[in-house]
Amino acid sequence: MAKFVKKSGKDTPGISTASLPDIIFMLLFFFMVTTTMRESTLLVKISPPEATEVQKLEKKSLVSFIYIGPPQDKKLGTESQIQLNSSFAKVSDIAEFIERERAAHDEQDRAFLTTSLKIDKDTKMGIVTDVKQELRKVGAFKINYSTLKAARKK
Numbered sequence: 001m002a003k004f005v006k007k008s009g010k011d012t013p014g015i016s017t018a019s020l021p022d023i024i025f026m027l028l029f030f031f032m033v034t035t036t037m038r039e040s041t042l043l044v045k046i047s048p049p050e051a052t053e054v055q056k057l058e059k060k061s062l063v064s065f066i067y068i069g070p071p072q073d074k075k076l077g078t079e080s081q082i083q084l085n086s087s088f089a090k091v092s093d094i095a096e097f098i099e100r101e102r103a104a105h106d107e108q109d110r111a112f113l114t115t116s117l118k119i120d121k122d123t124k125m126g127i128v129t130d131v132k133q134e135l136r137k138v139g140a141f142k143i144n145y146s147t148l149k150a151a152r153k154k
Helices: 020-034 091-103 125-137
Strands: 062-068 080-082 088-089 114-119 144-145
Touching: 062 091, 062 125, 080 091, 088 091, 091 125, 114 125
Parallel strands: 062 114, 114 144
Antiparallel strands: 062 080, 080 088
């Protein structure tokens, strides 16, 4: 009869790390593809009004944003300011902003460009009307108002 010898002190085999770089690069590629970068830093406070009838925009790449609201920094005052991209602007700067946005897109896409107004709910209508008049002067007639979807009441 054979004797069974018990081997003591046997270690577990090491974990193979050969596929670890593949997994890391796959995760890195996934996050690079799915992450969107913020285009501009908000310098104004925006708490949009609520609306019951809202629609999503089809192509966000064809949307130019104009932010209107009180500045984040109290040193700049409490009156509503206009923000174009990452800087404060005046109403007279809107025409140049729209022309730059049009120049950045192909000619066939220019007809589909939309100007989205992200406005704080406590902003006076005077500055909004001035912005809309300036948009009319440059022929930017497709205007969108960004809002929050209101909860339905039962």
